[in-house]
Amino acid sequence: MAKTKRRNVLKLAGTAAVASMGGMAGILATGRMPAFAQQRTVHWLKWVDFVPASDALLRREMLPEAEKALGIKINLETVNGNDLQPRVTAGIQSGAGPDLIMAFNNQTYLYANSVVDLTEIAESVAKQEGGMYKYARAVCSDGKMFMGMPWAVIGGMIAYRKSWFEEVGATSFPKTWVEYRDVAKKLKAKGRPIGQTLGHTFGDAPTFTYPYLWSWGGMEVDPAGKVILNSPATIESVKFMQGFWKDGCDEGGLAWDDTNNNRAFLSQTISATLNGASIYIETLRRPEQYKTEKGAPLNTDILHSPLPAGPAGQFGMHLLQSHMLMKYSKNQDPAKEFLKWIHAEKNFEKWFVSQKGFATPCTEKWEGHKVWSDDPVMAPFKVAAKLGQAPGTRRGNVPLRASSVWKTSAGWRSLSSCRRQCCSACSLPIPSSKA
Amino acid sequence: MLLGLFIAYPFFEGVKLSLSSARVGDPGHFVGLKNFHKIWNDSIFHTTMWNTFWYTGVTTVFKLALGLWLAILLNRHFRGKALVRAFILLPFIIPTVLSTFAWKWMFDPTFSVINWTLFQLGIITTRINWLGDPDLAMTSIIVINIWRGVPFFAITLLAGLQTISPELHEAAAIDGARPWQRFWHVTWPLLMPVTLVVVLFSVIQTFADFQLVYVMTGGGPANATHLFATYAYQLGIGTGLLAEGAAISLAMFPFLFIIVVVQLLYIRRVETR
Amino acid sequence: MIEGAAWRRWVFFNIPLILFVFVLLFPFYWMIITTFRPDGELYRPWNAVNYMPFWTNNPTFEHIFYLFEETNFARWMLNTMFIALVSTLISLFCGVLAGYALARLNFPYAGGLGTAIFITYLVPQTLLFIPLAEIIRNFKLGDTPWALILTYPTFLIPFCTWLMMGYFKAIPKELEECARIDGASRWKAMIYIIIPVAVPGILSSGIIAFTLSWNEFIYALVFLSSPDQKTVPVGVTSELIRGDVFFWGPLMAGALLGSIPVAIVYSFFVEHYVSGLTGSVKG
Numbered sequence: 007m008a009k010t011k012r013r014n015v016l017k018l019a020g021t022a023a024v025a026s027m028g029g030m031a032g033i034l035a036t037g038r039m040p041a042f043a044q045q046r047t048v049h050w051l052k053w054v055d056f057v058p059a060s061d062a063l064l065r066r067e068m069l070p071e072a073e074k075a076l077g078i079k080i081n082l083e084t085v086n087g088n089d090l091q092p093r094v095t096a097g098i099q100s101g102a103g104p105d106l107i108m109a110f111n112n113q114t115y116l117y118a119n120s121v122v123d124l125t126e127i128a129e130s131v132a133k134q135e136g137g138m139y140k141y142a143r144a145v146c147s148d149g150k151m152f153m154g155m156p157w158a159v160i161g162g163m164i165a166y167r168k169s170w171f172e173e174v175g176a177t178s179f180p181k182t183w184v185e186y187r188d189v190a191k192k193l194k195a196k197g198r199p200i201g202q203t204l205g206h207t208f209g210d211a212p213t214f215t216y217p218y219l220w221s222w223g224g225m226e227v228d229p230a231g232k233v234i235l236n237s238p239a240t241i242e243s244v245k246f247m248q249g250f251w252k253d254g255c256d257e258g259g260l261a262w263d264d265t266n267n268n269r270a271f272l273s274q275t276i277s278a279t280l281n282g283a284s285i286y287i288e289t290l291r292r293p294e295q296y297k298t299e300k301g302a303p304l305n306t307d308i309l310h311s312p313l314p315a316g317p318a319g320q321f322g323m324h325l326l327q328s329h330m331l332m333k334y335s336k337n338q339d340p341a342k343e344f345l346k347w348i349h350a351e352k353n354f355e356k357w358f359v360s361q362k363g364f365a366t367p368c369t370e371k372w373e374g375h376k377v378w379s380d381d382p383v384m385a386p387f388k389v390a391a392k393l394g395q396a397p398g399t400r401r402g403n404v405p406l407r408a409s410s411v412w413k414t415s416a417g418w419r420s421l422s423s424c425r426r427q428c429c430s431a432c433s434l435p436i437p438s439s440k441a
Numbered sequence: 442m443l444l445g446l447f448i449a450y451p452f453f454e455g456v457k458l459s460l461s462s463a464r465v466g467d468p469g470h471f472v473g474l475k476n477f478h479k480i481w482n483d484s485i486f487h488t489t490m491w492n493t494f495w496y497t498g499v500t501t502v503f504k505l506a507l508g509l510w511l512a513i514l515l516n517r518h519f520r521g522k523a524l525v526r527a528f529i530l531l532p533f534i535i536p537t538v539l540s541t542f543a544w545k546w547m548f549d550p551t552f553s554v555i556n557w558t559l560f561q562l563g564i565i566t567t568r569i570n571w572l573g574d575p576d577l578a579m580t581s582i583i584v585i586n587i588w589r590g591v592p593f594f595a596i597t598l599l600a601g602l603q604t605i606s607p608e609l610h611e612a613a614a615i616d617g618a619r620p621w622q623r624f625w626h627v628t629w630p631l632l633m634p635v636t637l638v639v640v641l642f643s644v645i646q647t648f649a650d651f652q653l654v655y656v657m658t659g660g661g662p663a664n665a666t667h668l669f670a671t672y673a674y675q676l677g678i679g680t681g682l683l684a685e686g687a688a689i690s691l692a693m694f695p696f697l698f699i700i701v702v703v704q705l706l707y708i709r710r711v712e713t714r
Numbered sequence: 715m716i717e718g719a720a721w722r723r724w725v726f727f728n729i730p731l732i733l734f735v736f737v738l739l740f741p742f743y744w745m746i747i748t749t750f751r752p753d754g755e756l757y758r759p760w761n762a763v764n765y766m767p768f769w770t771n772n773p774t775f776e777h778i779f780y781l782f783e784e785t786n787f788a789r790w791m792l793n794t795m796f797i798a799l800v801s802t803l804i805s806l807f808c809g810v811l812a813g814y815a816l817a818r819l820n821f822p823y824a825g826g827l828g829t830a831i832f833i834t835y836l837v838p839q840t841l842l843f844i845p846l847a848e849i850i851r852n853f854k855l856g857d858t859p860w861a862l863i864l865t866y867p868t869f870l871i872p873f874c875t876w877l878m879m880g881y882f883k884a885i886p887k888e889l890e891e892c893a894r895i896d897g898a899s900r901w902k903a904m905i906y907i908i909i910p911v912a913v914p915g916i917l918s919s920g921i922i923a924f925t926l927s928w929n930e931f932i933y934a935l936v937f938l939s940s941p942d943q944k945t946v947p948v949g950v951t952s953e954l955i956r957g958d959v960f961f962w963g964p965l966m967a968g969a970l971l972g973s974i975p976v977a978i979v980y981s982f983f984v985e986h987y988v989s990g991l992t993g994s995v996k997g
Contacts, residue, residue: 054953054955084952089952092678095683098465099683099848101848102847102856103939116681117466206660256550257570257573258568261571261572262573269549273551454845455842514731529738531739532741534928535969535972536931536950537929537947538950539946539947539950539951540969542969544741546748588741591734596921597877601881601915603914604881604911604914634883635880635915638876651839
């Protein structure tokens with residue numbers, strides 16, 4: 007008896023399976039996107055801009071304009087910057103996804119196999135706009151092709167409190183790391199340490215650690231592409247950092263992501279931090295909210311400076327954003343048309359102005375734009391893209407061969423282990439059982 | 442059948458991936474166990490392994506103990522019972538990503554309300570660097586996981602408690618059993634099957650936890666809080682070394698498998714008692 | 715229930731319960747405060763003189779307005795509800811049947827099958843999502859709710875099955891046997907006797923399955939792309955987390971509004987399964 011009953015139940019389970027299969031067929035029938043017969047579309051995935059006004063400008067004004075001009079429907083999708091990579095990976099591996107995707111820094115090398123060459127667009131923009139910076143070239147092109155179309159550079163400069171630095175005797179910003187450490191020590195003694203983001207995040211942490219390493223003579227690779235991270239200079243830099251961290255920094259920084267240092271600065275618990283221009287822009291936007299302890303608007307007390315110099319020189323690295331046109335895309339032509347459109351000077355300018363200096367374009371022409379001359383405090387950001395270095399390109403003129411090393415796993419490994427070492431050297435000792 | 446399609450296929454793909462030299466956009470070729478060999482010699486992987494065991498072990502013990510306690514408390518009659526039962530579930534209902542952000546905000550080095558409270562109570566004199574110190578960061582994450590998991594244990598165990606007929610209790614009480622004895626001899630054995638399953642699920646989920654650590658620390662500071670899933674993610678997605686990422690994900694599998702088999706055997710033994 | 719003096723009731727019952735409630739709900743209080751606090755007050759360091767963490771004198775609705783005006787929050791809620799509900803129902807249905815079959819029917823491979831179902835649950839999601847993306851593409855389900863409705867059961871069904879197995883095993887066999895003696899078929903016995911008794915179990919695995927799909931992040935992030943298809947966790951994080959810009963107010967408002975309605979729905983369920991159960995066991 008039990009047997010027949012069991013069959014009943016099994017049959018029932020079977021029905022369930024069939025039902026769900028039927029449901030599936032239904033889904034397959036209805037779930038398909040409605041076919042846009044002639045409508046050409048481009049799916050554009052970028053980060054959520056740190057300047058919200060720019061995304062609003064794109065959505066409300068520029069994209070409708072582009073749609074009208076080009077006859078292309080543009081779907082703009084924005085995600086948190088840290089979530090771009092899973093989307094790229096899933097897209098490449100499954101062969102379907104957004105057509106244009108934003109890449110940070112040399113991620114372009116990582117996806118080189120899966121993107122379309124954009125040399126033509128990049129070179130024509132470069133030609134029209136007085137040439138493209140070396141930095142943008144090094145990051146986006148391996149010499150044979152442009153893996154991404156350089157979009158803009160988010161300049162990273164130290165934002166600091168003029169009056170607080172003056173109070174401890176620093177009338178101008180320290181020139182070298184040693185001087186900076188002295189100033190930091192005095193500042194920390196007054197309860198106003200330097201704040202530096204060193205958490206696992208994409209922006210302010212690497213744009214600090216790379217140039218810092220370079221300025222001590224440390225390098226990830228030599229011109230021949232050999233990984234030479236483990237050098238006396240690197241160790242020297244880590245040792246100094248350890249002292250710098252304890253003497254002059256807010257030790258909470260190891261947990262910070264790209265947002266923490268902004269908040270810390272604006273709530274006036276730190277006196278300086280490496281960041282984009284967003285802190286200053288925020289104080290301009292709401293002067294009534296941010297006031298110094300003396301009651302003056304905070305924006306009158308902020309200045310910007312590049313990172314100090316080390317024994318091997320002074321360096322900077324900035325977050326370069328580019329757009330990759332994916333090989334799997336079925337809309338490559340419309341996507342190219344759109345890229346051309348948005349990089350056309352009059353269109354790009356609108357976007358650039360809405361950034362208020364947060365982003366620096368990758369071509370020389372824009373250096374003369376009035377965005378920079380309007381506000382002297384923003385001036386240091388003008389040349390961010392010009393002076394920036396790309397990882398793997400520390401030895402100036404041999405970027406191409408060297409940067410290709412990042413395509414090897416050894417290169418990537420030592421890159422992450424560099425950050426790892428720097429971080430762990432600065433933190434409190436990790437118990438040996440875990441290290 | 443669907444289940445097979447949606448799980449078995451990806452699983453085999455994953456295994457294949459872990460045995461290859463695949464990177465993003467490059468299918469690679471078969472390299473045997475090289476990836477496993479590589480991660481085995483990777484010091485961060487060792488940290489990761491240790492972290493995962495520690496994290497899973499500690500949280501499970503606390504979640505079970507506190508969850509059971511709470512379930513027993515909630516099994517009583519009191520005013521506002523339904524309301525309390527529903528609201529106690531809140532930590533579990535709220536999307537993990539968002540609740541973790543709330544905690545991140547509470548642990549924020551600059552704005553921590555916890556520091557404020559401790560300071561006002563005179564317990565500390567300088568701030569505690571919750572997420573910036575490797576050990577404290579791990580502790581913070583464990584606390585959040587327990588906070589999130591207790592309601593799950595409590596409510597599943599509560600449902601289990603309610604399938605136990607009150608008459609059994611009454612009978613035991615008439616026989617003169619003390620509350621503790623009643624719990625130990627009547628409630629606990631009957632609750633055992635549900636408890637084991639719940640523990641099993643919790644162990645698996647905790648072992649493979651991703652969101653919480655990803656949002657809270659991203660594995661930092663200095664990789665001190667990486668778990669299998671987050672480290673696999675960092676290598677596989679962050680640096681595009683898909684094969685190694687897959688290898689790390691799969692390295693989790695034998696451990697989970699052992700844990701599960703042991704628990705399943707135990708469950709079977711309990712059932713045939 | 716507790717016999718003896720009032721202090722015993724306090725020590726063994728009231729105080730622990732109050733502590734539990736306090737600790738579990740404190741973060742929510744914090745969310746509420748953050749939601750209604752103006753930005754200017756929000757970003758005051760913890761050791762500032764005028765720091766008042768637990769109260770605000772200038773409550774504001776700006777964060778909530780922002781959420782509804784500037785983002786698709788209402789839409790995300792609907793999406794999440796729909797996806798979570800459908801995938802929970804599918805999984806519960808399969809889970810109850812499979813759980814019952816595995817717990818009660820002694821067919822030869824029950825143990826092995828149970829374990830096999832279980833093992834599918836072990837496959838890490840961070841690994842699964844890449845091949846799954848391929849399947850989703852082949853079925854052309856990308857960017858539709860169905861992409862998630864079909865993938866969520868991959869982790870929900872094993873879960874429901876096992877949880878239900880546990881509950882079914884806890885139900886005394888005698889109950890069912892009585893019914894069978896009275897002439898009910900196994901099928902009928904299951905529907906009329908076992909299922910009603912198992913209602914708390916079904917509800918609680920339903921609650922948990924629902925919550926798991928409500929929570930899910932990676933799949934939702936990868937498989938959905940247009941802003942109006944997103945779920946609450948993905949939508950809120952991708953629209954409100956702008957590295958440099960302050961977002962805590964709307965973010966907390968989103969978290970709060972995303973969970974309170976569900977909590978209210980749950981409170982009805984909880985009420986229901988408590989009374990439903992005691993009735994059926996005694997009756």
